[in-house]
Amino acid sequence: MAQALATSDSYVTDFQALEGSLPDRGPEWLRDIRRQALTRFRELGFPTARRGNEKWKYTNVGPIADAAFSYPSDAGAELDLADIRRIVPWDDGWASIVFVNGRYSPALSSAAAPDAARVTSLAEAVRADGDIIESHLARHATFEDDGFTALNTAFLRDGAFVHVPEGVSFQSPLHLIFVTTDDTQPTVSYPRTLIVAGANSELTVIESYVSLTSARYFTDAVTEIVVGEGARVEHYKLLLESEEAFHVASSRVYQGPDSTFFSTLFARGAAIARNDIQVLLDAPGSSCFLNGLYVTTGSQHIDSYINIDHAKPHTTSRLYYRGILDGESRAVFGGTVFVRPGADKADAHQEDKNLILSENAQVASKPSLEIYADDVKCGHGATAGMIAEDAVFYMRSRGLDMETATAFLIRGFARGILDSIRVDRLRSFSERLTSRALRGSRFGLAS
Amino acid sequence: MTTTGRNHDKPLLEVRNLHVAAGGVEILKGLDLTVNLGEVHAIMGPNGSGKSTLTNALAGKPEYVVTEGDVTYEGRNLLAMAPDKRALEGIFLAFQYPVELPGVREREFVKTALDAIRAHRGLEKLSVREFNKLFQEKITEMEMDADLVKRSVNVGFSGGEKKRNEILQLAMLEPKLALLDETDSGLDIDALKIVAKGVNKLRSPSRAIVIVTHYQRILNYITPDYVHVLLGGRIVRSAGRELALELEAKGYEWIKEAVESGKEISV
Ligand SMILES: Nc1ncnc2c1ncn2[C@@H]1O[C@H](COP(=O)(O)OP(=O)(O)O)[C@@H](O)[C@H]1O
Ligand SMILES: [Mg+2]
Numbered sequence: 228m229a230q231a232l233a234t235s236d237s238y239v240t241d242f243q244a245l246e247g248s249l250p251d252r253g254p255e256w257l258r259d260i261r262r263q264a265l266t267r268f269r270e271l272g273f274p275t276a277r278r279g280n281e282k283w284k285y286t287n288v289g290p291i292a293d294a295a296f297s298y299p300s301d302a303g304a305e306l307d308l309a310d311i312r313r314i315v316p317w318d319d320g321w322a323s324i325v326f327v328n329g330r331y332s333p334a335l336s337s338a339a340a341p342d343a344a345r346v347t348s349l350a351e352a353v354r355a356d357g358d359i360i361e362s363h364l365a366r367h368a369t370f371e372d373d374g375f376t377a378l379n380t381a382f383l384r385d386g387a388f389v390h391v392p393e394g395v396s397f398q399s400p401l402h403l404i405f406v407t408t409d410d411t412q413p414t415v416s417y418p419r420t421l422i423v424a425g426a427n428s429e430l431t432v433i434e435s436y437v438s439l440t441s442a443r444y445f446t447d448a449v450t451e452i453v454v455g456e457g458a459r460v461e462h463y464k465l466l467l468e469s470e471e472a473f474h475v476a477s478s479r480v481y482q483g484p485d486s487t488f489f490s491t492l493f494a495r496g497a498a499i500a501r502n503d504i505q506v507l508l509d510a511p512g513s514s515c516f517l518n519g520l521y522v523t524t525g526s527q528h529i530d531s532y533i534n535i536d537h538a539k540p541h542t543t544s545r546l547y548y549r550g551i552l553d554g555e556s557r558a559v560f561g562g563t564v565f566v567r568p569g570a571d572k573a574d575a576h577q578e579d580k581n582l583i584l585s586e587n588a589q590v591a592s593k594p595s596l597e598i599y600a601d602d603v604k605c606g607h608g609a610t611a612g613m614i615a616e617d618a619v620f621y622m623r624s625r626g627l628d629m630e631t632a633t634a635f636l637i638r639g640f641a642r643g644i645l646d647s648i649r650v651d652r653l654r655s656f657s658e659r660l661t662s663r664a665l666r667g668s669r670f671g672l673a674s
Numbered sequence: 675m676t677t678t679g680r681n682h683d684k685p686l687l688e689v690r691n692l693h694v695a696a697g698g699v700e701i702l703k704g705l706d707l708t709v710n711l712g713e714v715h716a717i718m719g720p721n722g723s724g725k726s727t728l729t730n731a732l733a734g735k736p737e738y739v740v741t742e743g744d745v746t747y748e749g750r751n752l753l754a755m756a757p758d759k760r761a762l763e764g765i766f767l768a769f770q771y772p773v774e775l776p777g778v779r780e781r782e783f784v785k786t787a788l789d790a791i792r793a794h795r796g797l798e799k800l801s802v803r804e805f806n807k808l809f810q811e812k813i814t815e816m817e818m819d820a821d822l823v824k825r826s827v828n829v830g831f832s833g834g835e836k837k838r839n840e841i842l843q844l845a846m847l848e849p850k851l852a853l854l855d856e857t858d859s860g861l862d863i864d865a866l867k868i869v870a871k872g873v874n875k876l877r878s879p880s881r882a883i884v885i886v887t888h889y890q891r892i893l894n895y896i897t898p899d900y901v902h903v904l905l906g907g908r909i910v911r912s913a914g915r916e917l918a919l920e921l922e923a924k925g926y927e928w929i930k931e932a933v934e935s936g937k938e939i940s941v
Contacts, residue, residue, distance in 0.1 A: 615773075616736070617773050618773050618774075618775055620733075620735050620736070620757060620773075621769065621772070621773035621775070622775070622778075622783070622787075623734075623756070623757040623758040623761065624733050624734075624757055624758075624760075624761055624766075624767050624769075625761055625766075625783070625784075625787040625843065625847065626758055626761035626762050626787045626790040626791045626794070626847070627758060627783075627786060627787060627790060628758050628790075629758070631786065631790075632758075635775070635778045635782075635783065635786075636775065636777075636778065638777065638778075639775060639776050639777025639778040639826065640776065640777055641777070642777035643776065643777055
């Protein structure tokens with residue numbers, strides 16, 4: 228398709244301009260990866276929702292491929308910290324690292340990096356922490372079969388690097404904030420995050436994707452998380468892009484022996500959002516708990532594509548996702564829990580439940596299991612339903628009006644996921660956004 | 675609101691020739707019932723006779739369609755009121771099958787209901803402290819777990835806990851007309867006594883209670899002023915307490931036959 232080619236050409240032009248302009252193009256290994264990624268992107272392009280492409284069956288990224296986004300110039304917008312504090316959960320005690328249109332902003336990031344933990348820009352880390360970066364960066368999020376990851380990797384220049392050394396326990400959340408602001412033309416940003424939790428370390432980290440613009444833009448994000456032996460990572464993602472934005476994110480999690488990965492996604496924003504999460508339980512005793520709540524209105528489309536790979540015996544996974552859909556919005560849930568041969572005593576459960584508030588909203592939920600080991604405990608389920616009328620009547624019979632009753636039920640449904648957020652401020656922030664999102668909804672009720 | 679004396683000499687509830695259909699089938703076929711403040715009525719009938727249909731229709735459940743007849747409550751047309759309006763005006767239904775509300779916490783739910791009802795009566799909201807104290811008292815009276823307040827309404831409750839929870843809410847909301855739909859079924863004797871004690875405490879000249887039941891057992895603990903038999907969608911007999919005992923002794927067949935043969939029954 229000529230148009231698609233023309234579009235990907237513009238990414239190539241951006242890439243060449245970037246290569247030429249960088250004062251320090253980084254070490255040779257990184258330049259190689261970038262160039263290979265660009266080549267791969269040119270071969271793959273953007274995925275299509277054509278038949279046979281199971282990964283993208285229900286999500287059409289044509290609007291992303293067809294639009295022209297440009298890599299913003301270095302002269303970043305002047306932002307005030309106060310602007311950012313208004314749109315994210317905030318606590319002065321949290322270390323935060325801020326990226327504006329994909330670029331690290333030292334001025335907006337908190338100076339106080341926590342004791343012992345390393346929180347810095349990826350560009351800085353490449354200079355200072357060469358070995359650990361080289362052994363992890365782009366090793367978990369591979370780009371061979373994923374155009375979006377390839378594109379992000381081609382533009383790998385900056386991002387967030389979090390490293391908690393062995394035995395260090397870091398409880399206060401680290402907040403990675405990726406904010407998009409107005410620009411003269413539609414922009415693309417390539418947030419990139421690498422989190423390495425050393426053996427027996429503990430870490431809580433929040434990734435927030437927010438915007439200070441109502442314009443159309445494109446976020447192509449990649450996150451790699453390495454959870455070392457006996458380590459525990461608590462991870463949150465806030466997806467609050469503008470209503471016009473496109474957000475495509477790949478997260479790759481690698482887990483060592485007896486490690487725990489705990490993650491909750493709260494997704495409210497973006498016109499088209501895709502969260503592709505893949506967890507590799509690569510050693511006995513590793514377990515992951517993935518929770519997600521998406522709240523969609525208008526014509527939003529959200530796609531959760533989650534794969535959990537039980538590669539070794541005695542591994543555990545729990546996946547609980549919920550969606551609240553209003554307007555003409557669409558939700559897609561897909562992916563597979565995969566139990567490899569020999570991964571005995573794998574214990575897996577995945578569940579996606581949807582509450583549909585409007586006759587025009589739609590859900591395509593297809594969790595699946597592929598089991599190649601004998602001695603396993605696995606289950607999965609997906610549901611989609613409207614507000615229970617019996618529950619509404621019960622509440623009205625106690626004097627609650629229809630709006631109050633439905634709001635209680637919706638909040639109750641959301642609570643099933645939001646209660647898993649252990650960071651109080653983040654939980655109340657997400658609760659507020661959920662209520663606000665549904666203000667004025669008719670809840671699909673007639674009278 | 676105008677003065678309470680407005681309908682002083684009118685019955686609290688007057689049901690006239692009530693016909694109710696659900697799922698396209700007529701279930702109630704001309705039911706009459708009059709209830710005054712201060713009275714306790716028992717409505718007895720075999721399974722499927724339409725007892726829940728009556729209580730649901732009075733509470734305003736949408737799928738129960740009134741096809742004929744009138745219901746006045748405090749002299750006003752009850753059938754024109756939305757379910758929540760009926761609750762605000764003082765009607766309370768203790769459900770035969772209380773509904774689970776996942777994620778809706780009991781304390782928040784009851785507080786919201788009480789706030790709405792008090793506001794409608796022109797009373798101020800209770801402060802959180804006052805509310806908690808009152809709620810705790812009632813929970814203790816119903817011999818329920820203190821952690822109930824934090825749990826989701828009826829979720830994970832045993833059958834008996836659900837029924838006690840209905841009476842707990844009844845005690846908190848202090849309605850004028852309490853409709854108890856088979857609150858006794860599924861309760862063991864200890865739980866039944868607790869529930870009966872809770873209900874007896876609510877007997878008052880400014881309140882009426884309608885107990886719907888299949889068995890007369892609960893009437894050993896809550897003595898009704900009137901007993902009605904509901905059969906074939908109508909009240910076929912009304913009398914005093916002794917009718918319940920007779921039903922217990924002779925069964926519903928006896929009264930069914932009597933009604934069909936048109937015989938008068940002296941009780
Ligand atoms: N929502 C409904 N839709 C269709 N039929 C109903 C409905 N509710 C009750 N019925 C029918 O009406 C009759 C009376 O039911 P119900 O009022 O529940 O009786 P009871 O409470 O006395 O056992 C039964 O035959 C029942 O199946
Ligand atoms: Mg019944």
